[in-house]
Amino acid sequence: MRPLGIDGAWVLDPEVFGDDRGSFHEWYRAPEFRAATGYGLDLVQANCSVSRRGVLRGVHFADVPPGQAKYVTCVRGAVFDVVVDLRVGSPRFGRWEAVRLDDTARRAVFLAEGLGHAFLALTDDTTVVYLCSAGYAPEREHGVHPFDAGLGIVWPDGTRPLLSPKDAAAPSLAQAEASGLLPSYASCLARYEELRLSR
Numbered sequence: 252m253r254p255l256g257i258d259g260a261w262v263l264d265p266e267v268f269g270d271d272r273g274s275f276h277e278w279y280r281a282p283e284f285r286a287a288t289g290y291g292l293d294l295v296q297a298n299c300s301v302s303r304r305g306v307l308r309g310v311h312f313a314d315v316p317p318g319q320a321k322y323v324t325c326v327r328g329a330v331f332d333v334v335v336d337l338r339v340g341s342p343r344f345g346r347w348e349a350v351r352l353d354d355t356a357r358r359a360v361f362l363a364e365g366l367g368h369a370f371l372a373l374t375d376d377t378t379v380v381y382l383c384s385a386g387y388a389p390e391r392e393h394g395v396h397p398f399d400a401g402l403g404i405v406w407p408d409g410t411r412p413l414l415s416p417k418d419a420a421a422p423s424l425a426q427a428e429a430s431g432l433l434p435s436y437a438s439c440l441a442r443y444e445e446l447r448l449s450r
């Protein structure tokens with residue numbers, strides 16, 4: 252796993268073994284995962300979503316503590332997957348980074364607690380699966396608008412994005428910050444340290 256430009260985010264480039272039957276790859280190995288990230292992934296929930304082309308989900312994040320770390324891959328089709336640093340006080344606050352996840356390279360992205368996550372489906376029947384370190388708590392899950400100019404995410408052309416009503420009504424980064432919705436970098440660092448010591 253190699254770190255992305257936003258601390259707390261990593262990408263796995265797996266070795267994919269192809270043969271006459273199809274392919275095989277490992278997308279999670281606990282010791283290597285821990286060695287690379289400093290985290291043990293405490294698997295509490297595993298999710299799967301299917302999206303048609305142009306569906307855009309996010310930018311979502313959860314309150315820290317406890318936060319919700321996610322380990323994401325795309326098992327069918329392709330997504331433009333985006334990690335956003337929403338941690339107030341982070342040197343990279345507001346910065347975003349995109350990784351293509353697809354059923355060819357079979358990359359996976361890990362996002363630590365407090366980071367924002369979004370993806371745009373580039374194909375029909377795009378299937379994304381992800382492992383989560385915390386269970387779903389709707390009252391603790393929030394969003395920032397994916398087209399917010401303050402974030403300036405450059406989404407790929409060629410699709411007409413379809414957002415959920417909740418995501419379409421999400422605040423801008425500035426509004427979310429002003430209303431105290433965003434996690435602080437200090438609380439995230441404290442949470443990371445707590446997790447490192449406990450696992």
Ligand SMILES: Cc1cn([C@H]2C[C@H](O)[C@@H](COP(=O)(O)OP(=O)(O)O[C@H]3O[C@@H](C)C(=O)[C@@H](O)[C@H]3O)O2)c(=O)[nH]c1=O
Nearest residue numbers: 298300308309310311321368369370386387392415417
């Ligand atoms: C996320 C989630 C949703 N749901 C339900 C609530 C709702 O009825 C339906 C769809 O929920 P949403 O519209 O929030 O789903 P979605 O927009 O796909 O939300 C997801 O977006 C990506 C970007 C993430 O990173 C995820 O963590 C999650 O926030 O599924 C659960 O039961 N458990 C869950 O963990």
